[in-house]
Amino acid sequence: MEAITIKDIAKALNLSTSTVSRALRNSYEINPETKRLVMEYAEKMNYRPNPIALSLKDSKSKSIGVIIPEIANHFFSQLINGIESIAYNLGYHVVIFQSHDSYEREVANTNYLVSRKVDGLLISLASLTTNLFHFQDLMEKGLPIVFLDRVPKEIETHKVVADNFDGSYRATVHLIESGRRRIAHVTSPIYLSITTERLAGYKKALEDFDIPFDESLVKYCIYGGKVVEENEAAMEELLNLPEPPDAFFTASDRLTTGCMAVLQKRHIKIPEEIAIVGFTNISVAELLNPPLTAVVQPAMEMGQQAVELLIRLIEHPQKTGDYEIRSLQTSLILRDSSVGSKVNIKVS
Amino acid sequence: MEAITIKDIAKALNLSTSTVSRALRNSYEINPETKRLVMEYAEKMNYRPNPIALSLKDSKSKSIGVIIPEIANHFFSQLINGIESIAYNLGYHVVIFQSHDSYEREVANTNYLVSRKVDGLLISLASLTTNLFHFQDLMEKGLPIVFLDRVPKEIETHKVVADNFDGSYRATVHLIESGRRRIAHVTSPIYLSITTERLAGYKKALEDFDIPFDESLVKYCIYGGKVVEENEAAMEELLNLPEPPDAFFTASDRLTTGCMAVLQKRHIKIPEEIAIVGFTNISVAELLNPPLTAVVQPAMEMGQQAVELLIRLIEHPQKTGDYEIRSLQTSLILRDSSVGSKVNIKVS
Numbered sequence: 001m002e003a004i005t006i007k008d009i010a011k012a013l014n015l016s017t018s019t020v021s022r023a024l025r026n027s028y029e030i031n032p033e034t035k036r037l038v039m040e041y042a043e044k045m046n047y048r049p050n051p052i053a054l055s056l057k058d059s060k061s062k063s064i065g066v067i068i069p070e071i072a073n074h075f076f077s078q079l080i081n082g083i084e085s086i087a088y089n090l091g092y093h094v095v096i097f098q099s100h101d102s103y104e105r106e107v108a109n110t111n112y113l114v115s116r117k118v119d120g121l122l123i124s125l126a127s128l129t130t131n132l133f134h135f136q137d138l139m140e141k142g143l144p145i146v147f148l149d150r151v152p153k154e155i156e157t158h159k160v161v162a163d164n165f166d167g168s169y170r171a172t173v174h175l176i177e178s179g180r181r182r183i184a185h186v187t188s189p190i191y192l193s194i195t196t197e198r199l200a201g202y203k204k205a206l207e208d209f210d211i212p213f214d215e216s217l218v219k220y221c222i223y224g225g226k227v228v229e230e231n232e233a234a235m236e237e238l239l240n241l242p243e244p245p246d247a248f249f250t251a252s253d254r255l256t257t258g259c260m261a262v263l264q265k266r267h268i269k270i271p272e273e274i275a276i277v278g279f280t281n282i283s284v285a286e287l288l289n290p291p292l293t294a295v296v297q298p299a300m301e302m303g304q305q306a307v308e309l310l311i312r313l314i315e316h317p318q319k320t321g322d323y324e325i326r327s328l329q330t331s332l333i334l335r336d337s338s339v340g341s342k343v344n345i346k347v348s
Numbered sequence: 349m350e351a352i353t354i355k356d357i358a359k360a361l362n363l364s365t366s367t368v369s370r371a372l373r374n375s376y377e378i379n380p381e382t383k384r385l386v387m388e389y390a391e392k393m394n395y396r397p398n399p400i401a402l403s404l405k406d407s408k409s410k411s412i413g414v415i416i417p418e419i420a421n422h423f424f425s426q427l428i429n430g431i432e433s434i435a436y437n438l439g440y441h442v443v444i445f446q447s448h449d450s451y452e453r454e455v456a457n458t459n460y461l462v463s464r465k466v467d468g469l470l471i472s473l474a475s476l477t478t479n480l481f482h483f484q485d486l487m488e489k490g491l492p493i494v495f496l497d498r499v500p501k502e503i504e505t506h507k508v509v510a511d512n513f514d515g516s517y518r519a520t521v522h523l524i525e526s527g528r529r530r531i532a533h534v535t536s537p538i539y540l541s542i543t544t545e546r547l548a549g550y551k552k553a554l555e556d557f558d559i560p561f562d563e564s565l566v567k568y569c570i571y572g573g574k575v576v577e578e579n580e581a582a583m584e585e586l587l588n589l590p591e592p593p594d595a596f597f598t599a600s601d602r603l604t605t606g607c608m609a610v611l612q613k614r615h616i617k618i619p620e621e622i623a624i625v626g627f628t629n630i631s632v633a634e635l636l637n638p639p640l641t642a643v644v645q646p647a648m649e650m651g652q653q654a655v656e657l658l659i660r661l662i663e664h665p666q667k668t669g670d671y672e673i674r675s676l677q678t679s680l681i682l683r684d685s686s687v688g689s690k691v692n693i694k695v696s
Contacts, residue, residue: 063460071428071444072631077420084446088453093460096419096444098432105436112411112441116464257632264635282632283420284605287612289637 004045063093065113066122069101074281082303099126107134120144120310127189144313148306158309159325162297167330168201171277175247176209184217184238184245188224225254235262247275256280275338290336298328352393411441413461414470417449422629430651447474455482468492468658475537492661496654506657507673510645515678516549519625523595524557532565532586532593536572573602583610595623604628623686638684646676
């Protein structure tokens with residue numbers, strides 16, 4: 001007979017797996033009646049916690065695994081510094097892995113970290129990840145996981161994100177108020193949470209100023225700027241539109257600097273001909289030519305809050321309240337790349 | 349009776365510990381007479397390999413630990429991408445740690461990685477590391493370690509470095525040939541290998557052009573630019589010299605961008621008043637204002653070569669030839685920050 005899992009119990013009782021899991025751990029969040037129901041059924045069906053789950057529980061390694069898309073990105077390196085600043089003081093090692101935005105690597109990294117018995121995981125999803133089973137499976141086995149920045153809708157746990165909608169909304173409003181009307185949005189793959197949230201902010205701003213949304217002005221770069229050719233092709237298409245953009249709103253470090261490089265190569269004046277606002281934590285924004293207007297995420301703080309939530313899950317699994325989604329405020333820092341000599345155009 | 353160690357054998361026979369270690373591993377690099385001597389003495393004294401050494405040998409985890417000072421640095425993130433590009437294809441996991449230039453964290457990272465049974469280590473030393481016992485001890489126990497970039501003189505193993513002397517020499521010659529005579533050198537702590545190598549190149553260039561070396565033009569920043577105040581104080585002192593510099597040659601990403609920020613704040617024109625050349629792999633050098641002349645290290649290739657050497661040590665310990673020190677060529681990329689409108693001054 002195949003062993004019964006938490007999933008089976010959940011299905012049989014018409015409950016969520018996380019409810020069953022918490023009921024079995026005797027969490028105070030689950031009402032006594034549900035607990036009794038779950039435990040009785042589990043006993044009847046001879047449910048035994050998975051041995052991996054047990055080993056995960058029994059051998060605390062005082063280490064946290066972090067899997068991020070890439071470290072050569074100021075946002076992620078600041079995120080990690082935030083994580084380390086808290087973890088180190090609480091006696092946890094921080095083990096860093098890059099997924100390089102590859103689903104296969106993310107799975108391989110996850111399996112490795114689990115085999116090495118980390119106490120919990122902090123994850124920012126790879127852009128090519130669409131299947132979440134590798135995480136769902138571990139959570140079911142009781143491994144604490146907290147997601148940050150690029151988070152999955154489908155998994156219920158703590159999540160820490162920047163307020164992408166608001167950051168994007170304010171950046172777009174700023175461009176509109178500076179007189180721009182054809183604002184291109186060059187962004188990451190459509191299936192990432194950050195992409196849809198930023199796109200929604202951009203659309204809302206256009207709507208609030210009665211500027212019709214034009215699909216041809218939005219470019220999704222599946223490699224997020226890491227493949228120069230992809231970025232250049234997107235720029236090329238935008239610049240060759242019958243009505244080309246008068247502003248770029250770019251969604252990452254590399255998309256932003258890649259975009260500036262293309263404009264420079266083409267001798268297009270920033271901001272006179274085309275303005276740029278980037279969603280970026282690049283440290284040299286001030287030193288660029290021209291200095292770059294940026295939506296800056298509180299990356300350090302995001303890392304700190306995520307690791308605090310994770311360590312709470314690790315150390316007090318029974319005290320876990322409802323899972324939180326924390327959304328932190330971004331800052332819009334105005335610099336020459338978007339403000340300056342562009343003449344305000346009134347739309348009739 | 350206390351167990352005898354490789355160190356004891358080395359002392360008794362007046363050999364180096366690495367010779368004894370290799371003799372005990374029956375390495376072909378050690379001549380048969382020495383091997384016989386070592387093995388006989390080891391048997392007589394009832395030498396038993398350390399249990400940690402045995403566990404290190406017996407349980408290959410197919411993983412490599414990398415400890416670098418910080419990931420928020422283009423040089424190091426490219427180095428890691430080089431390491432991963434090779435390791436991943438050979439089936440090794442790459443576990444990344446930051447020492448944050450702290451000796452204590454480097455030791456803690458090392459201990460953690462060893463407790464988790466990595467097969468080998470790639471290390472770029474923390475700037476505050478002066479005691480190397482944590483590495484010497486592990487090497488003696490048979491753990492393969494390869495150093496890269498910031499390497500110790502005292503430990504005999506494979507090392508992969510950039511040709512820092514030559515890179516620095518060419519940068520300084522370039523500044524001299526562009527008419528600069530008061531070239532300040534803002535650099536990392538004096539006890540790092542990269543610092544002394546770069547300083548030597550700088551001095552040799554001055555010497556070859558009969559420019560006297562002026563100690564007051566050299567500033568060692570113990571935090572390597574990570575502490576803005578330190579960088580600013582160094583700049584301040586240099587700019588307030590009775591005879592201030594007409595050029596800056598800076599030794600890292602942060603020292604370079606920090607230096608540019610100070611000059612901008614003071615409205616000093618680059619390169620008209622002061623030229624800058626930076627030892628940096630920063631990806632946006634071209635987009636800075638002005639575009640930055642840079643000594644670029646082959647970071648990707650350095651990472652690739654170092655991990656190849658390490659995997660060779662891991663997989664074929666008996667085939668290890670003499671340890672290599674590979675020194676890879678840097679490139680000097682000329683941009684506006686050092687070339688341009690400065691009038692050539694002839695020195696009488």
